Amino acid sequence: xxxxxxxxxxxxxxxxxxxxxxxxxxxxxxxxxxxxxxxxxxxxxxxxxxxxxxxxxxxxxxxxxxxxxxxxxxxxxxxxxxxxxxxxxxxxxxxxxxxxxxxxxxxxxxxxxxxxxxxxxxxxxxxxxxxxxxxxxxxxxxxxxxxxxxxxxxxxxxxxxxxxxxxxxxxxxxxxxxxxxxxxxxxxxxxxxxxxxxxxxxxxxxxxxxxxxxxxxxxxxxxxxxxxxxxxxxxxxxxxxxxxxxxxxxxxxxxxxxxxxxxxxxxxxxxxxxxxxxxxxxxxxxxxxxxxxxxxxxxxxxxxxxxxxxxxxxxxxxxxx
Amino acid sequence: xxxxxxxxxxxxxxxxxxxxxxxxxxxxxxxxxxxxxxxxxxxxxxxxxxxxxxxxxxxxxxxxxxxxxxxxxxxxxxxxxxxxxxxxxxxxxxxxxxxxxxxxxxxxxxxxxxxxxxxxxxxxxxxxxxxxxxxxxxxxxxxxxxxxxxxxxxxxxxxxxxxxxxxxxxxxxxxxxxxxxxxxxxxxxxxxxxxxxxxxxxxxxxxxxxxxxxxxxxxxxxxxxxxxxxxxxxxxxxxxxxxxxxxxxxxxxxxxxxxxxxxxxxxxxxxxxxxxxxxxxxxxxxxxxxxxxxxxxxxxxxxxxxxxxxxxxxxxxxxxxxxxxxxxxxxxxxxxxxxxxxxxxxxxxxxxxxxxxxxxxxxxxxxxxxxxxxxxxxxxxxxxxxxxxxxxxxxxxxxxxxxxxxxxxxxxxxxxxxxxxxxxxxxxxxxxxxxxxxxxxxxxxxxxxxxxxxxxxxxxxxxxxxxxx
Numbered sequence: 189x190x191x192x193x194x195x196x197x198x199x200x201x202x203x204x205x206x207x208x209x210x211x212x213x214x215x216x217x218x219x220x221x222x223x224x225x226x227x228x229x230x231x232x233x234x235x236x237x238x239x240x241x242x243x244x245x246x247x248x249x250x251x252x253x254x255x256x257x258x259x260x261x262x263x264x265x266x267x268x269x270x271x272x273x274x275x276x277x278x279x280x281x282x283x284x285x286x287x288x289x290x291x292x293x294x295x296x297x298x299x300x301x302x303x304x305x306x307x308x309x310x311x312x313x314x315x316x317x318x319x320x321x322x323x324x325x326x327x328x329x330x331x332x333x334x335x336x337x338x339x340x341x342x343x344x345x346x347x348x349x350x351x352x353x354x355x356x357x358x359x360x361x362x363x364x365x366x367x368x369x370x371x372x373x374x375x376x377x378x379x380x381x382x383x384x385x386x387x388x389x390x391x392x393x394x395x396x397x398x399x400x401x402x403x404x405x406x407x408x409x410x411x412x413x414x415x416x417x418x419x420x421x422x423x424x425x426x427x428x429x430x431x432x433x434x435x436x437x438x439x440x441x442x443x444x445x446x447x448x449x450x451x452x453x454x455x456x457x458x459x460x461x462x463x464x465x466x467x468x469x470x471x472x473x474x475x476x477x478x479x480x481x482x483x484x485x486x487x488x489x490x491x492x493x494x495x496x497x498x499x500x501x502x503x504x505x506x507x508x509x
Numbered sequence: 510x511x512x513x514x515x516x517x518x519x520x521x522x523x524x525x526x527x528x529x530x531x532x533x534x535x536x537x538x539x540x541x542x543x544x545x546x547x548x549x550x551x552x553x554x555x556x557x558x559x560x561x562x563x564x565x566x567x568x569x570x571x572x573x574x575x576x577x578x579x580x581x582x583x584x585x586x587x588x589x590x591x592x593x594x595x596x597x598x599x600x601x602x603x604x605x606x607x608x609x610x611x612x613x614x615x616x617x618x619x620x621x622x623x624x625x626x627x628x629x630x631x632x633x634x635x636x637x638x639x640x641x642x643x644x645x646x647x648x649x650x651x652x653x654x655x656x657x658x659x660x661x662x663x664x665x666x667x668x669x670x671x672x673x674x675x676x677x678x679x680x681x682x683x684x685x686x687x688x689x690x691x692x693x694x695x696x697x698x699x700x701x702x703x704x705x706x707x708x709x710x711x712x713x714x715x716x717x718x719x720x721x722x723x724x725x726x727x728x729x730x731x732x733x734x735x736x737x738x739x740x741x742x743x744x745x746x747x748x749x750x751x752x753x754x755x756x757x758x759x760x761x762x763x764x765x766x767x768x769x770x771x772x773x774x775x776x777x778x779x780x781x782x783x784x785x786x787x788x789x790x791x792x793x794x795x796x797x798x799x800x801x802x803x804x805x806x807x808x809x810x811x812x813x814x815x816x817x818x819x820x821x822x823x824x825x826x827x828x829x830x831x832x833x834x835x836x837x838x839x840x841x842x843x844x845x846x847x848x849x850x851x852x853x854x855x856x857x858x859x860x861x862x863x864x865x866x867x868x869x870x871x872x873x874x875x876x877x878x879x880x881x882x883x884x885x886x887x888x889x890x891x892x893x894x895x896x897x898x899x900x901x902x903x904x905x906x907x908x909x910x911x912x913x914x915x916x917x918x919x920x921x922x923x924x925x926x927x928x929x930x931x932x933x934x935x936x937x938x939x940x941x942x943x944x945x946x947x948x949x950x951x952x953x954x955x956x957x958x959x960x961x962x963x964x965x966x967x968x969x970x971x972x973x974x975x976x977x978x
Contacts, residue, residue, distance in 0.1 A: 199577070199900060201577055201902050201904055202577070203576065205904055207906070407895055425877075426877065427908075428908050430904070430905070432905070434901065434903075435900065435901045437920045439892070439895050440897075442892075444919065444921070446901075446916070447915075448915065448916040449915050449916075450905060450912075452913065
């Protein structure tokens with residue numbers, strides 16, 4: 189098992205905060221350096237990409253992905269010009285395993301990817317999504333994280349084309365002693381490219397979550413707009429939240445924005461629920477689950493939504509949101 | 510060339526005048542224990558300080574250069590003069606100050622400001638304070654405002670200095686803090702007793718005149734309980750082709766129910782590396798307010814830090830950074846919430862133009878015991894062309910579920926709608942844009958005393974000259 193530093197921020201900050209990157213164990217499976225798309229289009233890093241093997245190419249549909257200890261899997265999503273590809277990956281992981289998904293989206297095409305990730309106790313899952321978008325191409329991604337001891341995930345989107353677009357929605361619940369580490373990087377190169385990232389999550393117990401979100405507005409991307417927002421609900425006294433929303437900008441004619449809100453449920457909401465006889469802990473749980481439910485139902489994939497809601501309900505009943 | 514600003518008669522050369530130095534006053538370059546011993550002897554340091562300097566030098570040698578932030582490879586420490594002997598010891602009578610130094614500060618308006626609006630003034634020229642004075646009624650209230658070295662040798666304050674000096678910023682903090690610990694010279698000591706509210710500000714002005722030199726002043730301020738102080742710091746230097754270094758250190762101790770406002774207008778010349786460290790600790794219901802304008806220097810690493818150690822303590826940071834040609838200014842703030850019901854508010858503006866790089870960097874850490882704490886961070890950046898760069902790198906580390914933290918940031922250009930609105934009311938396009946930039950900086954300038962707000966606006970207008978349209 190090899191150690192590697194992954195999920196590095198494009199521009200690091202103070203080392204003592206310990207949020208610039210994360211060290212993980214790479215699965216032992218034999219790697220294939222160029223077997224899963226462009227290895228430079230990665231959020232986790234080239235060392236991770238080189239460790240991924242067993243790559244398949246798909247154009248749509250539902251994939252039930254079971255990853256065992258030491259296993260890696262690569263998926264290349266193919267799309268036709270002006271076509272639509274919709275892919276759902278329901279990922280159940282055990283042990284130390286890795287998954288990479290790559291798409292080179294041609295002109296005018298739309299790729300929609302839904303990932304639901306369930307990890308078990310003792311799992312270290314590495315999940316990387318790399319995307320390049322040509323003129324008018326659009327990438328929509330929804331990621332739902334439902335546990336796992338250590339989940340390290342990233343989305344790297346290169347919006348190369350004129351009016352290329354990214355819409356990224358992420359929901360997570362992290363509880364017990366779980367760790368979730370996310371590194372999202374959006375590179376705006378195309379004129380009038382657009383990106384919107386919306387992250388919602390709940391942290392309970394001793395959970396640790398890091399979200400690094402970078403919008404990189406490159407010179408030449410005139411008219412580009414990038415927006416990012418994270419809303420974190422903390423319901424564990426010892427949970428730790430790290431948020432680093434970064435904007436890098438070398439073009440005048442652009443708009444970049446980010447916002448973050450981290451905290452408790454508003455007192456009036458809790459008061460309303462406790463006044464109706466709902467205990468405080470349960471009230472927290474109901475509101476927290478409701479946040480993710482709306483995201484899960486919005487995936488548009490009934491099969492995945494049904495399983496995800498069941499898993500969410502199980503976590504709620506275990507008091508691990 | 511057509512002027513594209515509303516203030517056309519201000520020349521940056523105003524800050525670039527200089528007088529020749531006698532190089533026999535230079536203690537030499539390089540960093541060795543012998544050199545540190547020489548500085549210590551020159552300053553007649555007490556034994557603990559001599560040992561502290563030597564220990565700091567050891568730490569300096571062990572620590573690495575920062576692995577993040579702007580490039581400082583152009584800074585050759587072997588060529589930096591760390592200490593320049595003063596021509597004359599510090600004076601409290603302005604007429605006794607050497608003529609060339611007097612002319613320098615008169616050009617910068619320091620004596621006039623003292624007469625008109627300040628409770629006391631300190632002026633440092635190269636390595637040493639050359640003038641320090643405090644109004645009689647202020648001194649009678651028990652306020653101490655003097656140079657740090659005099660205070661260190663005064664038995665009334667010696668123990669206070671020993672127990673506070675580099676306790677907030679230890680030499681192990683980073684490489685340039687260690688350098689500061691080894692070669693520090695000059696700077697001010699302020700003590701405000703319990704219950705004293707000083708309604709008019711104190712000011713220290715730092716001027717680095719010498720070529721290839723470093724300035725390493727140390728400012729130590731202790732504010733007792735139920736007290737108030739506004740301290741203003743100004744910095745400038747003439748321009749040379751050789752790199753200069755400013756690695757000062759500011760340590761602020763704010764007592765219970767007290768407020769300390771610390772305002773800085775920094776206008777180092779564009780050959781300077783400004784690697785300054787500023788830190789405050791705030792006790793119960795105390796408050797620290799930083800107001801910071803960064804306009805000069807070639808490279809800056811500047812992040813005033815507030816450690817909120819008492820229940821109900823509060824920090825505010827208001828800053829503006831203007832990065833022009835050849836400048837890489839990495840500025841921001843750090844806040845640590847270490848006690849319940851603490852709060853912090855950060856509001857910054859940055860402007861990049863003509864290839865300048867402006868980076869806003871911050872960290873807000875809310876520790877486990879800081880229940881009921883609140884923090885809000887807002888930063889806005891304006892890009893005036895596409896050869897410049899503007900980055901925001903804020904970090905939030907939250908370790909309790911009983912805190913509320915908010916952050917928002919925006920990067921963009923001058924709004925076409927705003928320009929159109931102003932033009933529809935009779936302004937030409939360039940005037941409209943200049944007005945918008947001034948308005949963008951208004952959030953900071955309104956926090957400054959009037960004369961400093963005027964200086965800041967002048968600096969913006971100098972920078973804006975010929976830049977837009």
